[in-house]
Amino acid sequence: xxxxxxxxxxxxxxxxxxxxxxxxxxxxxxxxxxxxxxxxxxxxxxxxxxxxxxxxxxxxxxxxxxxxxxxxxxxxxxxxxxxxxxxxxxxxxxxxxxxxxxxxxxxxxxxxxxxxxxxxxxxxxxxxxxxxxxxxxxxxxxxxxxxxxxxxxxxxxxxxxxxxxxxxx
Amino acid sequence: xxxxxxxxxxxxxxxxxxxxxxxxxxxxxxxxxxxxxxxxxxxxxxxxxxxxxxxxxxxxxxxxxxxxxxxxxxxxxxxxxxxxxxxxxxxxxxxxxxxxxxxxxxxxxxxxxxxxxxxxxxxxxxxxxxxxxxxxxxxxxxxxxxxxxxxxxxxxxxxxxxxxxxxxxxxxxxxxxxxxxxxxxxxxxxxxxxxxxxxxxxxxxxxxxxxxxxxxxxxxxxxxxxxxxxxxxxxxxxxxxxxxxxxxxxxxxxxxxxxxxxxxxxxxxxxxxx
Numbered sequence: 001x002x003x004x005x006x007x008x009x010x011x012x013x014x015x016x017x018x019x020x021x022x023x024x025x026x027x028x029x030x031x032x033x034x035x036x037x038x039x040x041x042x043x044x045x046x047x048x049x050x051x052x053x054x055x056x057x058x059x060x061x062x063x064x065x066x067x068x069x070x071x072x073x074x075x076x077x078x079x080x081x082x083x084x085x086x087x088x089x090x091x092x093x094x095x096x097x098x099x100x101x102x103x104x105x106x107x108x109x110x111x112x113x114x115x116x117x118x119x120x121x122x123x124x125x126x127x128x129x130x131x132x133x134x135x136x137x138x139x140x141x142x143x144x145x146x147x148x149x150x151x152x153x154x155x156x157x158x159x160x161x162x163x164x165x166x167x168x169x
Numbered sequence: 170x171x172x173x174x175x176x177x178x179x180x181x182x183x184x185x186x187x188x189x190x191x192x193x194x195x196x197x198x199x200x201x202x203x204x205x206x207x208x209x210x211x212x213x214x215x216x217x218x219x220x221x222x223x224x225x226x227x228x229x230x231x232x233x234x235x236x237x238x239x240x241x242x243x244x245x246x247x248x249x250x251x252x253x254x255x256x257x258x259x260x261x262x263x264x265x266x267x268x269x270x271x272x273x274x275x276x277x278x279x280x281x282x283x284x285x286x287x288x289x290x291x292x293x294x295x296x297x298x299x300x301x302x303x304x305x306x307x308x309x310x311x312x313x314x315x316x317x318x319x320x321x322x323x324x325x326x327x328x329x330x331x332x333x334x335x336x337x338x339x340x341x342x343x344x345x346x347x348x349x350x351x352x353x354x355x356x357x358x359x360x361x362x363x364x365x366x367x368x369x370x371x372x373x374x375x376x377x378x379x380x381x382x383x384x385x386x387x388x389x390x391x392x393x394x395x396x397x398x399x400x401x402x403x404x405x406x407x408x409x410x411x412x413x414x415x416x417x418x419x420x421x422x423x424x425x426x427x428x429x430x431x432x433x434x435x436x437x438x439x440x441x442x443x
Contacts, residue, residue, distance in 0.1 A: 014358065016198075020191045028184035038190055042197045049198050105179040112179070127176040159172060167172045 016045055019062060022129055023069045029124040030073040030117075032109060040076050044069040063138035066125070070139060074117050111158055119154035126151055195357060196323075256336045256367070256392045264338035264427045265370070265388065270434060272423040275344040281421035282344070284434075292405040293327050303332035304339075304426045304433065318376035319415040321383075323355060324366075327405045330393060335429040337391040339366070341412070345419035349373065352389035355411040356381040364397025366390070366410030376413065385413065 020041060027037035048065050055064055112120055118140060125131045125139060137147035155167045170178075273282055284299040284306075298305035306326045313322040328337065341350035352368040356379040361367070368386035376383045389410045396406030414420065426433050 016194065017191055020194055021187075024187050024190055025180075025184055029180045032180075032183045034183065034185050034187070037184075038187060038193065041190060042194055045194045045198050101178075102182075104175070105182055108175055108179040109183065112176070123176070124180070127173045128180050155172070162172065169171055169173070 015061065016048065016065070019065050020045070022062075023066060026066055026069050026124060026129060027073055029112075029128050030070065030120060031076060032113060036076055040069060040072045044072045047072070060138055063135050066129075067139045067141065070117075070121050073121075077117070115154055115157060118150060119157060122147060122151045123154045123158065198357065256390060260429055261336050261338065261369070261390060264336065264390075264429070267427050267432065269340060269342075270425055270432070272342070272344060272425075272434065274347075275419070275421050277345060277419070281419075282423075289327055289405070292329070293401075293407060294404075295325075295327060298327055300433070302433075303329035303428070303431060304337060305329070306424070314378055316376050316378055318374075318385075319413055319418065320420070321353070321376075321378055321411060321413040323409055324412045325407060325409045326366075326391070327407055328391065328393060329405055333428045333431060334393060337393065338427045339389050339391070339410070339424055340387060340427075341422050341424045343414055343418035344421045344423045346417055348415050348418035349385075349387065350412065350414045350418070350422055351385040351387060353378070353383040353386060353411045353413060355409070356383065363395040364406070364408050366408050367392060368411075378413075383413070 023041045023044060024037055027040040028034055031037050031040065044065070047068050055061065112123065115123065121140060122136055125136045126133070131139070133148045133151065134144050136151070137144045140147055140150070142150070152164050155162065155164060159167060275281055285301055286297045286299060287301060287305055288296065289298050289305055290296045295305075295307070298307060300306055304326050305328075307324060313320050315321075326339075339352075342348065343350060351373065352366060353376075354368060355365070358365065366389040368384070368388070369390050370386050370388040372384040372386055374385045376385060389412075391408045393406060397409060412422075414422065423434060
């Protein structure tokens with residue numbers, strides 16, 4: 001984990017650079033909208049830059065920054081609520097129905113979108129960003145046990161018939 | 170297929186590569202990050218009362234240290250004005266001794282002269298840059314920072330190293346007002362990174378950019394042995410300089426570019442994209 005020395009000459013951009021792509025992947029996974037995800041990463045980066053001096057435990061930079069990104073995803077979704085209602089699901093779901101795998105992936109994305117923000121967040125962090133539950137807890141601001149319980153609940157909602165042990169493999 | 174693999178495949182479908190996002194983020198933060206939050210001092214707590222006597226002694230010691238710091242700071246300030254040690258000092262002095270060339274004067278309302286465009290796509294990530302070589306430059310940034318003193322932007326150049334070697338010295342001025350154009354260290358990157366234009370000459374003042382004190386240097390020097398880290402093998406090296414001009418300037422900038430075996434000029438204007 002990168003250590004931050006706010007008073008030093010090391011730049012925030014240097015610190016942020018390794019986190020931009022994970023942040024972008026998280027935002028894409030939360031929003032299913034790449035341009036909106038880029039906007040979210042930019043906004044989150046600016047927020048993080050302005051608040052960096054308030055981060056006292058610098059070993060938590062990654063979780064702290066991804067937490068900001070997640071919060072900005074929630075805000076972006078709220079801002080875009082009207083267009084989502086009017087336009088329905090994003091166009092990226094319009095995959096060729098003849099390709100079974102594409103349809104399955106589209107179904108899974110639809111199921112992910114139907115999860116609540118917090119449930120979707122833990123699923124994405126665990127399965128897509130490969131974060132351990134302890135780190136996920138830091139991002140969502142909960143205890144490790146609570147984060148694990150949320151993850152199990154989200155998996156159950158996503159795949160009701162799938163055993164947790166099998167899902168976590 | 171595991172649930173993890175299914176989720177990855179599903180999300181990858183809606184996650185196109187974004188190779189330029191990092192640069193976009195950097196530019197966005199540079200352009201908008203002026204209001205950085207400084208942590209507030211915590212209120213004095215009651216437990217400190219018994220220690221106030223000893224702390225006064227500590228404060229006195231700190232005062233002595235502070236005075237010593239000011240003395241050392243004066244020495245440091247002199248060092249700040251010294252040429253960078255990473256390049257050939259004799260060659261740099263020779264370049265600095267070259268007189269400034271006559272540049273066109275632009276009257277208010279007249280268009281800013283612009284250097285010819287050159288296709289450099291075979292030598293790096295940029296398609297077309299200003300200039301006829303061996304130094305090619307971008308326009309002044311689409312992203313910029315406005316301060317109480319003036320305007321700052323990142324200015325990138327590509328150097329044809331088949332025609333240029335040794336240090337390259339760049340000086341600039343506003344073609345309409347002849348106002349001083351200066352160089353500094355990008356406050357969002359660590360000083361002296363490979364590919365940074367190295368501000369040099371005698372600092373003429375200071376500005377505060379993104380919460381950091383910026384010394385205003387009249388020149389920038391490129392160290393061709395240390396190009397930007399993302400320069401690909403075989404490409405011409407890329408250099409990025411942090412450039413500023415005062416509020417009085419019009420933003421139509423003429424650059425004098427001196428290398429050990431060439432001298433030339435580039436002209437460009439600030440392109441504002443809000």
